[in-house]
Amino acid sequence: MNRFLSSAFVILIGLLVILVPTYILPVCPPTEIMANSHDHHITYKFMKCHWTSQAEIGIGTAMVVIGLILLLIKSTLIRLGLNISLVVIAMFVAAVPTILIGVCPSEMMACHIGTLPALLLLSGILFIGILVNIFYLKRLS
Amino acid sequence: MHIMPQIKPITIYRLAWRNLAQKPFRTTCLIIMTLLFSASLFGGSILTKNLNDGIAGMANRLGADILIVPYGYEKELEVALLRGEPSTFYLKADLAQKIEKIKGITAVSSQLFIASLSAGCCTSKLQLIGFEQSTDFVISPWMKQQLTARLHDNEVVVGSKILADVGDEITFFNHRFRVAAKMDSTGMGFDTSVFMTMDAAYNLMKTADLLSGDVDHIRNYVSSIFIRVDHDYQPKAIVNQIMQKYAVEYNLDFVMTKVMISDIYKWLNSFSVIVYTLAAIFWLLAIVVIFIVYSSTINERKREVGILRILGASRSMLVKMLFIESFIISVIGAIIGIIFATIVLCAFSMLICQSLGLPCINASFSSAITYGLIVFILTLIIAPLASSYSVLSITRTDSYQAYREGE
Known part of the structure; x- marks a missing residue:
């Protein structure tokens, strides 16, 4: 893939990894717990999908940064190395909501029917796109 | 070379x-x-x-022709049937005995809807449905495959999307219930509902303090009445009869299932x-x-x-x-x-x-x-x-x- 095209692809997927669990298909909101009935102090209990979304924000940010570096670096070998790191990152995008942290198990929850499949889809798209790019860069080098 | x-x-x-x-x-x-x-x-x-x-x-499974709900709650009932979105509403229960006598009605059964609290982390509110086992013709026909014995007051039948298996214990409003059966997927709101006996539902409402006001006569209320009409009679004509006799006294609304399905x-x-x-x-x-x-x-x-x-x-x-x-x-x-x-x-x-x-x-x-x-x-x-x-x-x-x- 062309340098600009490949970095735009990585930045776009990175932004989507950040935006999907936070705005596009958000995870479940925290549940309100009235901790103290006297002063009506409300505390919030976060479900585990919330921590998945936090982790995905971190992973997405790393992808955006790598995408920007891909745009600036001309060396084929460095770009190849960065692309190989993106393969691992693509796996993390899928592993966080499935194995490492997870989402709510109920099929009625927003995170289970919206955020989870969207993140898996983004991970798959990134994985395939990066493999194509690695193949292209390997031929170039 | x-x-x-x-x-x-x-x-x-x-x-x-x-x-x-x-x-x-x-x-x-x-x-x-x-x-x-x-x-x-x-x-x-x-x-x-x-x-x-x-x-x-859904049209095949819904055995009732007419559903009676309190005035203004027909949308809530439709949403509960279609999506399983929990809601709670009440109607005087003695209406069921009165309308049984109307010519053309072959079966009448009441149900009590209770919206549960979310049971903790990673769970959402559920629709709890109390049903009369002796008169029911809506739920029982498609529970038979999973439930052979009569449902006890400490037992529930759960929809296919509820995260509980047969034999598990499930808690609602601090009451523990044993899962007696799990239904097959229906594609409708019943997939996310929990079914219990009418007595269990009344007990739950009373002890969990879910009803304000006339708590001592809690058994006088139901949420909806399901009616099956004889094939020779028009559901619309039956609705007109009930309207004329009881609409003012009971403040009723009707859902005609055929009209709902055709809409x-x-x-x-x-x-x-x-x-x-x-x-x-x-x-x-x-x-x-x-x-x-x-x-x-x-x-x-x-x-x-x-x-x-x-x-x-x-x-x-x-x-x-x-x-x-x-x-x-x-x-x-x-x-x-x-x-x-x-x-x-x-x-x-x-x-x-x-x-x-x-x-x-x-x-x-x-x-x-x-x-x-x-x-x-x-x-x-x-x-x-x-x-x-x-x-x-x-x-x-x-x-x-x-x-x-x-x-």
Whole structure:
């Protein structure tokens, strides 16, 4: 893939990894717990999908940064190395909501029917796109 | 020893493929045009089929003709049936005994709806439904396969999407219940509901302090009354009779299941019209764009065709090569479009159905294959049809003239 095209692809997927669990298909909101009935102090209990979304924000940010570096670096070998790191990152995008942290198990929850499949889809798209790019860069080098 | 690289023989298939690979941007754009059609038609058709099956399944399973609810709560009942969205509303229970006597009514059964609190982390509110086992004709017929014995007051039957298995304990308002049976998927709101005996539901309401006011006479209230009407009588006529006699005294509202189902079917028809119109627009758009792209490259390609004619290619070979080119575009567009729509549908079908608020049943593998084949064939004809004029006009010119015209 062309340098600009490949970095735009990585930045776009990175932004989507950040935006999907936070705005596009958000995870479940925290549940309100009235901790103290006297002063009506409300505390919030976060479900585990919330921590998945936090982790995905971190992973997405790393992808955006790598995408920007891909745009600036001309060396084929460095770009190849960065692309190989993106393969691992693509796996993390899928592993966080499935194995490492997870989402709510109920099929009625927003995170289970919206955020989870969207993140898996983004991970798959990134994985395939990066493999194509690695193949292209390997031929170039 | 120097080994000569092996040169692959030139065939019309290879030439067609190389022609497409030579212009990656143009080829990609043409493929996108065809895949837009295949993805929208395949995805839209399967989604319509899923909704249609879900609604048909619901119509078959819902054994009641008329549902009585308190005035202003008919939408809540529809939403509880379709989506399982929890709600709580009450109606005086003695109405059931009174309307039993009306001629034309064959069965009457009451249900009590309670919206649960979310049971903790990663759980949502559920619809708890108390039902009368002795008179019930709505839920029991499709619980028989899972529940052989009579349901006890400390037992519940859970919908297919509830995260509990038979034998598990489940807690609602600090009351523990044993899961006696789990229902098969219905595609409707009952999948996310929990069923218990009427006594258990009343006890739950009383001890959990869910009702304010007339707590001592809690058994005088139900949420809805389900009525089955004799085939020889019109449900509308029965509704009119109940209205005249009891509407003012009990402040009632009615849901006629046939009207509700036909309203949903009307909506589904409009939805399928939009889907197929969109697909038709994409089909025409793909044909027009490919026609324009091929027509605009006639001159450029006349030179290429002229050279091939001079090199000895026959006219039929060239026609074949150019048609294979357009055929490859259609095939790739059709395959990618169908795969894309399948992935999106598999990933988001539940989200789509929940957003639409309608019951869904996933289409069978055989019907998906049938739809896929129809879409594939319709997509296959796009590019060859759109390019036929240009192909014939390019190859009609004689070789030398074609070569000079292209200069």
